[in-house]
Amino acid sequence: MSAPIARIERLGCRFGALAAVDGVDLDIAAGEFLALLGASGSGKSTLLRAIAGFEPPAEGRIEIDGRDMAGVPPHRRPVNMMFQSYALFPHLDVASNIGFGLRQEGVAAAEIARRVDEAMAMVAIGHLAGRKPDRLSGGERQRVALMRALIKRPMLLLLDEPLSALDRKLRAATRRELAAIQRQVGIAFVMVTHDAEEAIGLADRLAVMDRGKLLQIGPPRQVYDRPANRRVAQVTGEVNIVEGSDATWLDLGAGAWAIRPERIMLGERAAGLPRGGMAEVVELRSTGALWQVTLASERGARLSAALLSSQIPPTPGTRLAFGFAADAAVPVPP
Amino acid sequence: MSERGARAWILTPVWLWLGTLVALPFGIVAKLSISEQALARPPYRPLLAWEEGGAVWQGTLGNYLMLATDPLYLRALASSVALAAGSTAIALLVGLGLAQAAIRAPLRWRALALAAIVLPFWTPSLIRIYAWIGILKPEGYLNAALRALGAIEQPLAIHGSWAAVTIGLVYTYLPFAVLPIYAALERQDPALAEAAADLGCPPWRAFWIVTVPAAWPGLAVGGLLMFCPAVGEFVVPELLGGPGTPMMGRVVWLEFFNNRDWPLASAAAMALVAILAAPFLIHQRLGARR
Numbered sequence: 001m002s003a004p005i006a007r008i009e010r011l012g013c014r015f016g017a018l019a020a021v022d023g024v025d026l027d028i029a030a031g032e033f034l035a036l037l038g039a040s041g042s043g044k045s046t047l048l049r050a051i052a053g054f055e056p057p058a059e060g061r062i063e064i065d066g067r068d069m070a071g072v073p074p075h076r077r078p079v080n081m082m083f084q085s086y087a088l089f090p091h092l093d094v095a096s097n098i099g100f101g102l103r104q105e106g107v108a109a110a111e112i113a114r115r116v117d118e119a120m121a122m123v124a125i126g127h128l129a130g131r132k133p134d135r136l137s138g139g140e141r142q143r144v145a146l147m148r149a150l151i152k153r154p155m156l157l158l159l160d161e162p163l164s165a166l167d168r169k170l171r172a173a174t175r176r177e178l179a180a181i182q183r184q185v186g187i188a189f190v191m192v193t194h195d196a197e198e199a200i201g202l203a204d205r206l207a208v209m210d211r212g213k214l215l216q217i218g219p220p221r222q223v224y225d226r227p228a229n230r231r232v233a234q235v236t237g238e239v240n241i242v243e244g245s246d247a248t249w250l251d252l253g254a255g256a257w258a259i260r261p262e263r264i265m266l267g268e269r270a271a272g273l274p275r276g277g278m279a280e281v282v283e284l285r286s287t288g289a290l291w292q293v294t295l296a297s298e299r300g301a302r303l304s305a306a307l308l309s310s311q312i313p314p315t316p317g318t319r320l321a322f323g324f325a326a327d328a329a330v331p332v333p334p
Numbered sequence: 335m336s337e338r339g340a341r342a343w344i345l346t347p348v349w350l351w352l353g354t355l356v357a358l359p360f361g362i363v364a365k366l367s368i369s370e371q372a373l374a375r376p377p378y379r380p381l382l383a384w385e386e387g388g389a390v391w392q393g394t395l396g397n398y399l400m401l402a403t404d405p406l407y408l409r410a411l412a413s414s415v416a417l418a419a420g421s422t423a424i425a426l427l428v429g430l431g432l433a434q435a436a437i438r439a440p441l442r443w444r445a446l447a448l449a450a451i452v453l454p455f456w457t458p459s460l461i462r463i464y465a466w467i468g469i470l471k472p473e474g475y476l477n478a479a480l481r482a483l484g485a486i487e488q489p490l491a492i493h494g495s496w497a498a499v500t501i502g503l504v505y506t507y508l509p510f511a512v513l514p515i516y517a518a519l520e521r522q523d524p525a526l527a528e529a530a531a532d533l534g535c536p537p538w539r540a541f542w543i544v545t546v547p548a549a550w551p552g553l554a555v556g557g558l559l560m561f562c563p564a565v566g567e568f569v570v571p572e573l574l575g576g577p578g579t580p581m582m583g584r585v586v587w588l589e590f591f592n593n594r595d596w597p598l599a600s601a602a603a604m605a606l607v608a609i610l611a612a613p614f615l616i617h618q619r620l621g622a623r624r
Contacts, residue, residue, distance in 0.1 A: 054528055074531040075540075081532045087525035091547040104534035152533070 005030040005155055005188055006051070011060035013046050013212075020046040022212035023060070028156065033182050033189045035203035035220070037196060037235060043212040044192045048158050051190070052081045065155050075104075080154040084161040086145035088133040094144050095120070095129040101152040119147040122181065139170050146178070150185060159191040163198060175202060196236045200224060208232045224260075230332040233258035238306070240264075241332065246301040251275055256332050263328035264305035266293065267320050276323025279303065281314045295322060360607075366600035368393045377594045397601035407602065410580035415609060417496065417571075417581060418564035421503035422557050425511040428504065429556060430546065433516035448516065452509050463502055463573045470498050470574065494576030502570035510559040518552020519545070554617055562610050582606050 004027035013021040021043045028034055036044040049055040051062060053074035062069040064078055080101065088097050099116045107115075120126040123143040133141060142162065149157055162178065163171045179202055182189050193199050199206055200220040207217040208231075216228040227233035230241055243256035250257075252275070270276050279295035282302075286292070291313045295303045305322065307313070314320055369378040370392060382389045401407045436447035454462060469475045470493040477489040492498050526548055530540035546553070568583035575581065582602060589599035 052528075052532060054531075073536075074528070075534050075536050079532075081529070083525040083529055085523050085525050087523055087529035089526065089529070089544055089548060091550060100530070100535075101533035148529075148533070 003030070004028055005065060007061075007063040008047075008051070009061050009063070011047070011050060011062060012058045013043075013050050013055050014058045019212045020055075021050060021057075024209075024212075024214045026207065026214060026217070028188055028190060031186045031188055033179070033202060033204045034191070034207060035199035035205070036190065036192045036207050036209055037194070037199040038192075038209035039194060039235060041211075042209040044194075044209045045160055046212075047209070048081070048160055048190065048192050051156070052079055052158055053077050078154055079156040079158055080149040080152055081158040082145050082149040082160065082162055084164060086133075086141050086165070088141060088144055088148070090133055093130050093132055094125065094136070097133065097144055098148045098151055100148060105152070115151060119151050122184075123147060123177070138166055139174065142166060142174060146181070150181075150187065153185070154187065157187050157189050159189060161193055162191060164193070164195070171198075178202065196224075200236070206236075208235050210235065226330055227258055227332060230256060230258065230334050233330070233332050238304070240303050242301075242303070242329070245299070246297070249277065249297050249299070249301055250329070252329055253331075256334065257329040258332045259303070259324060259329050261292070261304045261306035262290075263324050264295075264303065264322055265324060266305060266307065266314055266322050270321045270323030273323030274326050275329065276321065278319055279322055280319050281316050284313055284316050286313075363600045363603055366597055367397055367604045368395060368601075369597045370394050370396065371595050371597050376596065378597050397598045398605075400598060401601055401605055406580070407585060410582050410585045411605065411609070413580055414565050414582040414606075417499055417503060417579065418561050418567075421500045421507070421564055422511070422561045424500065425504045425508050425560050426515070426553055426557055428508065429511040429515045430553075432508075432512050433519050434541075434545075436516060437519050448513075451512050454505075455509060459506055459569060460573075463506070463569055466498070466502055466505065466574060467493060470501070493574065494578070496579055498574040499571050499579045499581070502574040503564045503567060506567075506570060507560040507564055510563075511556040514552045514556040514559065515549065516552075518549040522548055554620075558613055558617060561613060565610060566606050 006028040008024055008026040008028075011021055011024045011026075012019060024043075024047060026047075036047060038044040046055055050057055051064075051069075053069065053072060057070075069077060089100065092100065095113075095116050098119050099112045102112045102115060116129075117126065120129060123146065125140060125143050125147075128136065128140060128144075133144070136144065142165070146159075146162070149159075163174055166174055175198060191199070191202065203220055205217060206220040206223045208215045208223060210231045216223050216232045223232065224236050227236060227239075233239045233241065238261050240259045240261065241256055242250060242252065242259060247253065247255070247257055265273060265276075277297070279297055281293060282296045283294035284291060286309060289309055290306045291309055291311070293305045293307065293314060295305060297303075303322070365381065366378060369381060371377060372379045379392050381391065381393045383392050384390075401411075432447075432451060436444055436451075439447055467474070471477075472489040472491065472493065474493070476492070477486070480486045480490070492501075522545065527537075527540050527545050530544040531537060535543065565581075566583045566586075567581060568587050571579055571581040571584050572587075575584075582605070586599045586602045586606070589595045589602060
């Protein structure tokens with residue numbers, strides 16, 4: 001990792017007795033796309049707001065570009081934020097919304113107009129320049145909010161659930177666009193999300209938060225495949241947590257183990273795999289792209305497996321062989 | 335009953351209300367305003383008189399001509415609009431401050447803050463305005479306090495001045511201005527002000543260039559709700575004003591009761607309605623454009 005553009009050290013934020021952010025250490029590299037993943041109430045949004053200057057830290061420090069941010073108000077920080085509600089100014093048209101940040105800096109009008117045009121062209125909304133926000137679609141608003149936050153070319157762009165207000169189909173397209181824009185501008189993005197798929201699909205590095213603490217940080221696949229503990233395994237996707245007598249059933253050692261459903265092979269595909277056994281298919285569901293199969297041992301232990309819907313699904317009520325590779329089971333302390 | 339029939343039935347009370355309590359009185363006042371004054375009972379001549387050879391039209395635009403040409407009435411009209419506009423502007427500013435303070439207050443104080451704004455309305459306005467006389471008159475509390483502090487030697491002649499009428503109007507109609515502003519600010523996404531700050535705007539500036547313009551609908555409604563009754567106000571200029579602060583409400587009263595000139599009073603009332611319609615039309619035009 002190149003020299004960090006932002007350093008967060010032992011950061012703590014409190015709401016009364018509640019530690020919303022608790023002893024977080026985090027370095028953010030120049031130009032990286034970092035995703036903060038966590039359930040609601042995990043402290044990820046509070047951490048983002050603390051970086052922007054909206055939540056005063058109770059302890060620890062935030063350093064951006066080598067400068068301690070203690071006591072620096074939001075309007076003097078070299079970061080910009082894209083808000084979950086977008087927070088577009090209802091009385092200003094698209095061009096004025098996007099140019100707002102530059103006007104605060106006293107940039108010359110001609111220069112503002114040029115950069116606003118450039119920004120609008122980047123996301124193909126030039127034809128909307130004169131529209132007020134209430135005459136825009138959700139996707140258009142999202143683009144205006146993104147460009148308004150990017151136009152000052154901040155050291156760091158903070159994105160609070162940038163895709164959550166969009167419908168599913170638009171979200172996939174916008175996700176690709178967001179990734180492309182990030183690569184193009186080369187600004188470090190810190191995105192807060194509760195959607196594991198989104199975080200893994202977009203980020204260079206994934207940080208998982210729970211109850212104010214940063215549980216694990218690393219490349220998304222590494223965090224997904226080798227979760228450091230049970231909570232990380234659960235937050236990053238579907239997972240079987242196997243422990244106690246169920247673990248013995250699967251020839252796993254003592255303690256708790258995490259196994260992703262897609263790592264469990266069924267029928268012939270299970271042949272030759274080091275771990276596994278026989279189980280009954282008790283339930284079969286389709287999500288469209290996947291079959292979700294629920295297996296049960298004779299003693300009632302449950303395991304869910306996932307296979308692509310192009311494969312032939314097992315019949316509920318039958319017994320079949322299942323298996324998984326040795327590295328599919330990851331020990332997860334509670 | 336058909337759906338259309340049901341809808342018409344539901345709207346009947348509305349039409350009855352508008353017809354008997356708005357259109358009918360308005361028509362009567364309009365008719366009076368083009369009648370001629372007479373020493374009679376009622377004190378005006380009918381619009382149509384029956385003479386030999388048929389009906390004779392006795393209507394006249396003389397009352398309006400009188401209003402338009404007599405400087406006394408023009409001054410009353412101008413000062414009504416000026417006083418109402420000035421005090422509305424002051425009330426909107428004060429209202430913005432009060433509403434913002436109420437919203438910033440912890441949740442349990444908010445209801446109390448709003449109640450404190452509305453509370454004075456529980457006493458009759460006449461009594462409240464009388465209380466202001468006690469404060470503003472030459473030997474009143476304000477002058478006594480200022481003299482005790484050594485700030486002035488001669489009492490200030492506030493009572494009877496523009497300032498007194500403005501104070502009275504702001505005080506009387508403040509809740510009308512505050513409540514819509516409060517509603518607009520409370521509904522506003524708090525992220526708006528944060529977004530302004532995030533983009534480099536200091537807080538006080540963010541308030542004026544984002545929070546206030548984004549609350550424009552509330553400000554417009556608050557302003558209208560205050561401006562309209564303030565233009566036609568009678569009690570405040572009667573009790574707190576003087577010869578230097580003529581207002582149309584007083585003109586209507588004087589013409590009606592002192593001079594028994596019902597037609598002129600009606601014409602003055604119609605002129606007032608015309609003035610009041612203007613801000614509504616402007617507001618609607620702006621609303622349609624947005």
